[in-house]
Amino acid sequence: MTNTIQPTVVLAGGGHAHALFLKRLQKKQTPPAHFILVSASRYTPYSGMLPGVISGQYTAEQSHIDLELLAHESKCTFLKATVSGVDTKANELIFLNGDRLQYDILSINTGSTQARVIDAKDSITIKPIRPFLSWLVQPLPEHIKQNESFILAIMGAGAAGVEVAMALHQRFKHLHSLEIHIVTAQGILKGYPPKVQKMAKEEIERKPIKIHTHFRVTGVKDKTLISDQNDHLPYDSLILATSAAPARWPSESSLATSPDGFIQVNLMLQSVSHDNVFACGDVAEFTHSRQAKSGVYAVRQAPTLFQNICNMLEKKTLKPYRPQSQFLSLLSCADGRAIASKGCFSTRGRLIWLWKDWIDQRFMAQFPVPATDSMEFNGSD
Structure with missing residues (x-):
């Protein structure tokens, strides 16, 4: 030492x-x-509550931990x-x-961070979350307010892409001119059981949100996604919910x-x-x-x-981490309902969301959170 x-x-x-x-x-x-x-940053987000922040179920303050205060309470030095x-x-x-x-x-x-699989300079990634939330609270473009068509494309259909799509629909459901499209090279929720994929697909289409499966994006030009089959999807805003990088x-x-x-x-x-x-x-x-x-x-x-x-x-022997072979997944549908799955078990409904909310609130209750209205998403804290 x-x-x-x-x-x-x-x-x-x-x-x-x-x-x-x-x-x-x-x-x-x-x-x-x-x-x-x-x-x-002084504040760190709890990922489980972020779809709820997007949809409006939680405030940003409810979903963030005040690291500086937590460090102080733990007799730990905080360095920004x-x-x-x-x-x-x-x-x-x-x-x-x-x-x-x-x-x-x-x-x-x-x-x-988010893998940038295409060169789209006007796209926004969902990680890190603060720039995404900054984008989210910006004033709506005038043509949306005037009920002109506005296409919001989301690249990626893993858990993050699916939850973000449904959360954005819930947030902007009063805007009838807004269309949300999910684009994925494969199907939705890759790696999840088929029953969960089916449930999620039903929830997405019920919104309605349009799903473009087997749409492998190979290029983007003039705010248009181009697939390897030369299919085209024009967009006004593009969100990347691609794999982690x-x-x-x-x-x-x-x-x-x-x-x-x-x-x-x-x-x-x-x-x-x-x-x-x-x-x-x-x-x-x-x-x-x-x-x-x-x-x-x-x-x-x-x-x-x-x-x-x-x-x-203490110069003692280290202990191995024993990962779970299965873990509980709770996906928010953003409308007061959620999908639960673990192994072969899966179900959905209002009670599942209440269960998820209880788990998330209990987790956050351990930590100090920012004061109300203390978070401004302008890149500083």
Whole structure:
């Protein structure tokens, strides 16, 4: 360790796992160490409630954790900074402004961005969420107000794309001139059981939202999506809800990364190339298997991350993370109903949404949230 008096543990990123890590700092005895949380923003969103924010069921404040206050309550230093790299030889985290922060143990939970599969400069991604919410609260274009046709295209039909499409329909259902189209190279909810796919398709079409399956986008020109079969879909606004993509800096460092650029970890959530670096959530990828990018996994990884960092501080053996073979998925239909699935089980209805709402509200009740009307989506906080 570089600091023989008190080692420094740096938590890079304010994801779900690190938020829960800080809660454990409040409740459990830990070895002597200086904990520092680094985040580009004071507020971090809880992914489970974001469709509800879009549809208007929740306020932005209800869905965000106040990381600075959480760190203060956890006797952890909060540093607002954007990570741009890591110097593993010097054990230093590098920030966008050129500053550096030395660590003895580093944990990375910086999440993911959206894969930009096409060159559409006018498109908006749903990750990171703050620019998307900024776009969402902008004044409506005049031609929508005047009941002229307006086409909103959403690329991607995974859980995020499906939930966002239904949430946007709920938010703007009073605008009869608005058309929402989902575009996907395959079917909807790839990887989900056929019964769940069927339920989701029925819910989407009931809105009505138009689904374009097997529409593999190969180009975009003059606000028109072009498929490999030369089908054309004009749009006025384009939202990318494509697969998760990592930031560039992990693959530009000496950390071992997957071909896609995610940090490779073992079952101890430890970098396979650097023992004193941990990674979890969307930014990480196991070498033995590939998990879907979901906040559920980050939440489940938090106890193992906390235990293993404490064990490393005490020079004890690390414990393996035991991933679930199946996990509960709750998809919001944005109209007070939801779809539940786990393994072969699936169902939907009003009670499922009430169940989802109870789970989400209980999760957020653990954390300090921003004051009412304190969040302005103008890029600052």
